[in-house]
Amino acid sequence: MMNTEKTAEAGSNSLLFDFTVDKxxxxxxxxxxxxxxxxxxxxxxxxxxxxxxxxxxxxxxxxTKYQDFKVGGKRFYAMITPEGQERWAIQTYTSITPKxxxxxxxxxxxxxxxxxxxxxxxxxxxxxHNGTTKVYISIYNESxxxxxxxxxxxxxxxxxxxxxxxxxxxxxxxK
Amino acid sequence: MRRDIFQAIADPTRRAIIALIALQAMTxxxxxxxxxxxxxxxxxxxxxxxxxxxVKQEQQGREIYYSLExxxxxxxxxxxxxxxxxxxxxxxxxxxxxxxxxxxKK
Numbered sequence: 001m002m003n004t005e006k007t008a009e010a011g012s013n014s015l016l017f018d019f020t021v022d023k024x025x026x027x028x029x030x031x032x033x034x035x036x037x038x039x040x041x042x043x044x045x046x047x048x049x050x051x052x053x054x055x056x057x058x059x060x061x062x063x064t065k066y067q068d069f070k071v072g073g074k075r076f077y078a079m080i081t082p083e084g085q086e087r088w089a090i091q092t093y094t095s096i097t098p099k100x101x102x103x104x105x106x107x108x109x110x111x112x113x114x115x116x117x118x119x120x121x122x123x124x125x126x127x128x129h130n131g132t133t134k135v136y137i138s139i140y141n142e143s144x145x146x147x148x149x150x151x152x153x154x155x156x157x158x159x160x161x162x163x164x165x166x167x168x169x170x171x172x173x174x175k
Numbered sequence: 176m177r178r179d180i181f182q183a184i185a186d187p188t189r190r191a192i193i194a195l196i197a198l199q200a201m202t203x204x205x206x207x208x209x210x211x212x213x214x215x216x217x218x219x220x221x222x223x224x225x226x227x228x229x230v231k232q233e234q235q236g237r238e239i240y241y242s243l244e245x246x247x248x249x250x251x252x253x254x255x256x257x258x259x260x261x262x263x264x265x266x267x268x269x270x271x272x273x274x275x276x277x278x279x280k281k
Contacts, residue, residue, distance in 0.1 A: 017266065019259045023184050023251075028258065032266050036273040044269055054272050057264040143182070150258070 016134070030137040038128035041135060042099045045124060048075055056080070071096055076113055090115055091122075101125050118142035180251060183227040188212070189220050193243060196230060200242035 018031040034041050044050045048064035056062040059082045067075040073093050078086040088109045095103040107119030121140040126133060184190055192206060207217040221241055224230040229247050233240045 015270075017263070019262060021255050024187075024190065026185060028255075030262055032262075034266075034270065034273055036277060040273060040276060044273065050272065054265055054269040057261050058268070 015132070026141050026143075028139045028141070030139070032135055032137075034133045034135065035131070036133055037131060038099055038126055038133045041133040042126055045126075045135065046102065048077065051075075052077070069093060069096070076109070078111075086111065088113075099126060180227050180229065180247075183224055183229055186220070188216075189224060192217070192220055192224065193229065193248075196241050197243045200233065200240040202238045202240055206241065 015033040015035060016031060017033075018029075020029045021027075022029065044054065046069055048067040052062040052064055056079050061080045062077055063080065064075055064077040067073075067077075069075070071093055075091040075093075076088070077091075078088045080086050088111050090107055090109045090113060092105045092107075093102060094105055095101070102124050104122045105119055106122055107115040107117055109115045120142070123138045123140075125136040128134070184193070188210060191210070195201060195206060195209060203214065203218055203221060206221070207214045210217060221230065225232065225241075227247075229244055230241050231244055233242065
């Protein structure tokens with residue numbers, strides 16, 4: 001009943017999106033297909049210039065201070081709310097098999113790179129069939145409270161931008 | 176310190192207790208009868224579940240009954256569905272970037 005919730009649905013372009021939560025194993029499993037060749041999708045998941053463009057759900061943005069994509073290397077980056085509030089995090093790469101798999105440890109941090117533990121363990125698998133690339137991600141979270149904090153950050157960012165929009169609309173309608 | 180909910184539901188006995196009392200409120204003795212373990216062990220599990228606010232206690236006469244906090248369970252599902260939405264948004268953004276790069280390459 002409460003171990004796994006499964007929701008799969010085909011998008012408009014019938015690319016697979018599967019999101020399951022195994023609460024007992026404290027793991028979120030995500031599978032998604034992309035209409036692009038593997039090397040391009042691999043770049044999108046491993047190069048900070050591309051990650052910064054798609055990982056922050058709009059209206060949030062992201063910036064990477066530095067990235068060293070190798071085993072033991074790190075990416076130090078921030079998610080930024082529309083108001084300019086920065087939430088820093090460190091990703092440490094623990095395993096890399098080019099264009100097949102990479103693993104990392106993700107932890108929140110302050111602006112001086114001091115991590116807030118525990119973080120989460122991420123595993124990514126890539127495969128290509130007929131020009132479609134499938135990515136499987138598993139995210140192990142030591143604590144659900146951490147997930148709660150992640151969502152808290154996102155919803156605050158969203159709400160603030162919505163209230164900005166309301167203000168703007170109110171201003172415009174008075175003109 | 177507030178207990179971690181993931182911790183609460185990570186234990187198989189505690190998950191079984193949740194499944195039991197989801198159907199009806201039960202006393203610790205009635206719950207313990209369903210397990211091959213001591214009454215003390217069951218009490219400990221119930222204490223953890225109570226600290227996580229996943230179960231509530233109610234005094235009826237001389238007995239204490241435990242029942243499930245349905246709202247708390249819903250809250251967990253709510254977070255998870257928000258998390259799913261974030262990933263949907265991200266992947267739609269990535270679809271757009273991939274198609275832009277593909278066009279540039281042509």
